[in-house]
Amino acid sequence: MLAANLRLRAQMLSQFAQYQSSTFHYLFADLGRKVMICFHGYDEHGGSYELLAGLVPGHYSVISFDLPGHGKTEWNEAKDLDAESFWEIIEMICEKHGKQKDHCVLSGFSLGARIALSLFSQRPQAVDKLLLFAPDGLNNYNWYRFLTRTSVGRSVFRFSVAHASWLLSLIRLGKKLKVLSPGISKFSLYYLQEESGRMLLYERWMATRKLSVAPSRLRKQIKGSGTTTILVYGSYDRIARPVTGYSFCRKTGDGCHVFEMPCGHQVFHPKNRIYLAEILIGALAVQNQDLP
Numbered sequence: 229m230l231a232a233n234l235r236l237r238a239q240m241l242s243q244f245a246q247y248q249s250s251t252f253h254y255l256f257a258d259l260g261r262k263v264m265i266c267f268h269g270y271d272e273h274g275g276s277y278e279l280l281a282g283l284v285p286g287h288y289s290v291i292s293f294d295l296p297g298h299g300k301t302e303w304n305e306a307k308d309l310d311a312e313s314f315w316e317i318i319e320m321i322c323e324k325h326g327k328q329k330d331h332c333v334l335s336g337f338s339l340g341a342r343i344a345l346s347l348f349s350q351r352p353q354a355v356d357k358l359l360l361f362a363p364d365g366l367n368n369y370n371w372y373r374f375l376t377r378t379s380v381g382r383s384v385f386r387f388s389v390a391h392a393s394w395l396l397s398l399i400r401l402g403k404k405l406k407v408l409s410p411g412i413s414k415f416s417l418y419y420l421q422e423e424s425g426r427m428l429l430y431e432r433w434m435a436t437r438k439l440s441v442a443p444s445r446l447r448k449q450i451k452g453s454g455t456t457t458i459l460v461y462g463s464y465d466r467i468a469r470p471v472t473g474y475s476f477c478r479k480t481g482d483g484c485h486v487f488e489m490p491c492g493h494q495v496f497h498p499k500n501r502i503y504l505a506e507i508l509i510g511a512l513a514v515q516n517q518d519l520p
Contacts, residue, residue, distance in 0.1 A: 240281050240292065244300075245324070247317050252293060253300035256325065260287035264333040264359070264512070265318060265347075267340030268292070270432070271419070273299035276337060279496050283505045285512045289327055291318070295343065297432035310438040311350035314343075333512065335359040337496065338468060339436075345446055346439040352453040359511055361460045361495045362468035366443055366476045376437035385433075389426040396420060410466050443476065451481040458511045459484070460504075462491040 240255040255274040264284055268276040274292035281290040296303035303309055322329045334355055336344035341363030348355045374381040388395045396417065403413035419425045450457055457480065459473035470488050477484035489495060489503045496504075 240275070240278055240290065243321075245317060245321050247313070247320070249304045251300075251302045251304075252317055254294065254321065255281075255290075255292045256321075257281045257284075257290040258325065259284070259289045261326075261328050262288050262331060262333075263322060263327045264288045264290050264335055265344075266290060266292040267295060267334075267336040267343040268298070269338035269340055269362075271298070271428075272337075275299075276496055277335075279498065279501065280335075280504060280508065283501070283508050285509065288333065288512055289325070291321060295340070295432075296435035297428065303435050308438050309435055311346045314347055314439070315351055315354075318347075330354050331356045333357045333359055335361070336363065337361040338364050338493070341365055343436065343439050346441050348455070349441040349446060349449055352449050352455060355453075355455055357511060358450070358455060358457040359460075359508075360458065362462060362465055362493050363459060363473070364468065365440060365446075366459075366472050368443060372433075373440075376433050382434075385430060389423070389430050392420055392423070392426055415467060447476065447480045450484065454481075454483055456511070457484040458507065459486045460495060460507060461486065461488050462493055462495050463488045464491065465493045467493045 240257045243254050243256045245252045245254065253274065255277070266274070266277040266280070268274060274294045277290065277292040281292065284290060294301040296309055305313075318332075319329050330353075332355060334344040334348055334357075336342065338361070341360040342365030344358060344360060345363075345365045348358055375385045376382065399413055399416050399420070403410065419429050449455075457477075459477065461468060461470040461473055463470060470486060473486040477486055487503075487507055489500050491497060491500055
């Protein structure tokens with residue numbers, strides 16, 4: 229039975245990569261010559277992917293990053309991180325470990341899915357598959373673009389970090405009027421209550437603000453490239469709702485598929501081990517190009 233055969237295939241080792249004046253921390257599981265490159269969710273770290281690293285087929289090695297503002301990664305550049313720079317870091321790491329740089333799998337959870345989609349959009353020819361869990365980045369968030377990509381919005385954002393009472397009241401009103409979903413309201417209130425949490429949110433969003441792509445462009449690129457896209461949701465998730473994935477796939481093509489698991493937003497829970505293993509085995513099955 230599948231349950232009896234699930235075991236950790238390789239230990240994830242802590243590694244560092246120097247990029248100009250910045251230091252990226254990542255966990256590395258040395259398995260096959262191809263790579264699955266992973267990006268965690270907000271307020272998490274590369275270790276969030278340890279469960280999945282123990283389930284991936286043996287022809288894939290796993291690289292799981294700490295994103296800027298998370299874990300042990302230190303982004304010290306004057307400019308914000310963009311997709312081109314991130315690809316340079318990935319190539320450098322693949323060369324370091326002797327792994328294949330092309331035909332990779334990009335995987336992301338929540339915020340990390342938006343990062344993965346941005347990298348795919350920059351180099352769709354380098355990506356075989358997208359494996360996204362409770363993904364952010366499939367909707368147009370005009371408010372996020374306003375707050376992070378415009379000078380006026382960034383000024384409002386900075387002001388809100390220091391003077392958040394009006395923003396918290398607005399979120400509570402939105403929840404009461406059902407303009408905001410319960411999940412988004414809960415997430416926002418949790419991270420915005422304390423000034424230290426607001427500062428971290430500002431720094432993290434600013435560092436990754438260039439790593440986002442319009443969903444309409446993504447649909448065209450996925451359809452045009454034929455990239456297999458797997459979207460995995462918790463059926464009871466109130467933050468990343470499965471209906472968003474179904475809507476995205478209907479406009480994307482036959483290579484886009486949605487899977488649901490009986491859980492909420494935290495899909496990487498040990499209780500979901502069997503579901504995750506089945507999805508990974510199906511998504512990452514050995515193909516002719518994977519053979520030596």
